[in-house]
Amino acid sequence: MISIEAKPYIFEFKPNSTALVIIDMQRDFVLPGGFGQSLGNDVSPLRLIVPKIEALLGMWRSLGACVVHTRESHLPDLSDCPPSKLKRGNPKLSIGDLGPMGRLLVRGEYGCDIIDELRPLPSEIVIDKPGKGAFFQTSLMEQLTHRGITHLIFTGVTTEVCVQTSMREANDRGFECLVVDDATESYFPHFKAATLAMIVAQAGIVGWSASTQAIFNGFKGQQSE
Ligand code: C5J
Numbered sequence: 001m002i003s004i005e006a007k008p009y010i011f012e013f014k015p016n017s018t019a020l021v022i023i024d025m026q027r028d029f030v031l032p033g034g035f036g037q038s039l040g041n042d043v044s045p046l047r048l049i050v051p052k053i054e055a056l057l058g059m060w061r062s063l064g065a066c067v068v069h070t071r072e073s074h075l076p077d078l079s080d081c082p083p084s085k086l087k088r089g090n091p092k093l094s095i096g097d098l099g100p101m102g103r104l105l106v107r108g109e110y111g112c113d114i115i116d117e118l119r120p121l122p123s124e125i126v127i128d129k130p131g132k133g134a135f136f137q138t139s140l141m142e143q144l145t146h147r148g149i150t151h152l153i154f155t156g157v158t159t160e161v162c163v164q165t166s167m168r169e170a171n172d173r174g175f176e177c178l179v180v181d182d183a184t185e186s187y188f189p190h191f192k193a194a195t196l197a198m199i200v201a202q203a204g205i206v207g208w209s210a211s212t213q214a215i216f217n218g219f220k221g222q223q224s225e
Contacts, residue, residue: 005214017148025069
């Protein structure tokens with residue numbers, strides 16, 4: 001059992017029943033020229049978390065533990081994209097429009113794929129999701145249940161949108177959830193701070209938060225026991 005210093009209190013998990021979930025680390029959100037920038041955002045802060053996620057990913061891979069990558073993405077004919085989502089925000093470029101990295105948030109396009117540093121291995125779960133939440137219209141629940149996963153450790157972008165939505169969906173489905181506070185990022189620092197605070201409020205109403213270092217300390221503690 002790994003025990004880590006977390007908010008609002010100690011989080012315990014067994015690696016073989018815990019998935020590392022990496023939400024939407026796609027070029028379209030993290031790099032200039034993508035969907036995130038088309039909405040008027042400065043995407044540069046999002047790249048700063050890449051080393052933290054790489055470190056956690058390296059740890060999970062070394063243990064042979066479960067890794068889930070998600071992509072917010074749509075079919076090329078956009079039949080899985082509700083008109084409300086397509087029109088929302090009046091962006092310069094909408095979902096499906098051609099940008100410098102291909103059609104925005106369309107499956108198979110260069111920009112829609114995960115950044116090189118975090119490229120999934122063939123053995124890892126990749127979930128293409130048409131919504132903000134990772135469970136909506138996907139096979140994630142079945143895939144996690146099949147592997148005996150009970151605990152989820154969340155990273156990725158953006159904290160208050162797809163990370164929080166997915167974590168709330170998971171919490172309602174009975175998973176024990178933790179978000180890694182320095183391995184998730186938002187275009188808006190105050191939204192990130194508020195999201196982390198509301199997740200752990202009321203004795204962990206959605207779950208726990210902890211730093212990458214706290215997770216590594218937990219693994220070190222286990223080795224010395
Ligand atoms: C957004 C996401 N922010 N991955 N998507 O639209 O959080």
